[in-house]
Amino acid sequence: MSSIEQIRQEITTATCANAEELEAYRLKFISRKSVIGELFAKIKEIPGPEKKAYGQQINELKTLAQEKFKQLVSSLEKEEAGTEAPPVDLTLPSSKAQPGSMHPITITRNRIIEIFEKIGFNVSDGPEIEDDWHNFTALNFPPNHPAREMQDTFFIEKNPDIALRTHTSSVQIRVMETRQPPIRTLCPGRVFRNEAISARAHCIFHQVEGFYVNENVSFVDLKQTLFHFAKEMFGKDTKVRFRPSYFPFTEPSAEIDISCNICKGEGCNICKYTGWVEIAGSGMIDPNVLQNCHIDAEKYTGFAFGMGIERIAMLKWEIDDLRLFTENDIRFLDQFKAY
Ligand code: PHE
Numbered sequence: 001m002s003s004i005e006q007i008r009q010e011i012t013t014a015t016c017a018n019a020e021e022l023e024a025y026r027l028k029f030i031s032r033k034s035v036i037g038e039l040f041a042k043i044k045e046i047p048g049p050e051k052k053a054y055g056q057q058i059n060e061l062k063t064l065a066q067e068k069f070k071q072l073v074s075s076l077e078k079e080e081a082g083t084e085a086p087p088v089d090l091t092l093p094s095s096k097a098q099p100g101s102m103h104p105i106t107i108t109r110n111r112i113i114e115i116f117e118k119i120g121f122n123v124s125d126g127p128e129i130e131d132d133w134h135n136f137t138a139l140n141f142p143p144n145h146p147a148r149e150m151q152d153t154f155f156i157e158k159n160p161d162i163a164l165r166t167h168t169s170s171v172q173i174r175v176m177e178t179r180q181p182p183i184r185t186l187c188p189g190r191v192f193r194n195e196a197i198s199a200r201a202h203c204i205f206h207q208v209e210g211f212y213v214n215e216n217v218s219f220v221d222l223k224q225t226l227f228h229f230a231k232e233m234f235g236k237d238t239k240v241r242f243r244p245s246y247f248p249f250t251e252p253s254a255e256i257d258i259s260c261n262i263c264k265g266e267g268c269n270i271c272k273y274t275g276w277v278e279i280a281g282s283g284m285i286d287p288n289v290l291q292n293c294h295i296d297a298e299k300y301t302g303f304a305f306g307m308g309i310e311r312i313a314m315l316k317w318e319i320d321d322l323r324l325f326t327e328n329d330i331r332f333l334d335q336f337k338a339y
């Protein structure tokens with residue numbers, strides 16, 4: 001009798017949290033080998049007068065166990081229904097796609113092209129691996145002339161006639177060799193110099209060459225063209241200054257400064273407290289260069305300029321380390337999504 005009471009207690013307090021526990025309950029209280037099954041087996045050992053009362057009790061126990069089992073099954077079903085994935089809510093905002101951004105060098109190059117295209121320049125291309133003629137000799141660098149040392153060149157070891165171009169001026173030669181004036185073109189591209197990588201120098205960088213050859217092209221055209229560019233690129237209040245300089249392929253030559261767009265001329269470390277920053281080299285194409293390309297230097301004149309794309313980008317966005325352009329740091333690149 002005491003064991004019947006104990007089993008009744010166990011059944012009424014039984015709980016189950018998952019299918020395994022439910023099965024354990026079934027084995028213990030419902031199956032043929034359950035504790036209740038054992039009580040039924042014992043019926044023949046019970047003395048005659050008590051048999052009826054005993055039978056009644058274990059039958060009640062069996063019913064209780066079965067009722068409880070039904071309860072446990074249905075409560076478990078309810079619980080499982082609760083953990084099911086909710087139906088898809090089509091009105092929820094979608095998860096955010098991560099769009100890439102254009103590289104600041106590409107953005108700057110495109111902007112430079114856009115500005116010059118509006119005043120009649122088209123775009124030309126040339127190879128990055130050049131021969132001595134296009135990179136130096138045709139540009140009026142005499143053999144063994146110290147001017148060749150102005151740019152530290154990567155030569156191909158087995159053939160000193162072949163080098164990685166040190167400037168996009170080589171494209172000037174290629175275009176002039178194949179076309180007659182009027183020519184007004186822009187040559188953007190990668191250039192290579194044997195320099196140690198630092199915040200201010202890199203062995204691979206980008207230039208845009210521009211030049212115009214026609215009858216009666218003068219220094220005034222050069223000045224006005226670059227003046228226009230500076231204002232479009234850096235804003236209407238930008239001032240432009242031409243400083244006499246030297247390049248073998250231009251005569252006269254000038255370096256072009258713009259008023260520092262960061263401190264507006266007041267002096268900062270970008271302009272080294274001068275109020276001016278250099279953006280390009282330029283000049284009137286040397287008649288020797290025109291002749292080297294079979295263009296009549298008596299009839300035609302031209303101007304040329306070359307600027308560093310990194311330099312323009314650094315001034316535009318106040319970037320103080322050249323290495324950022326090649327490191328592919330997402331935190332840097334992410335900032336150009338708006339362009
Ligand atoms: N090629 C020169 C350089 O790389 C720049 C330049 C281009 C100067 C055209 C004058 C005319 O420094």
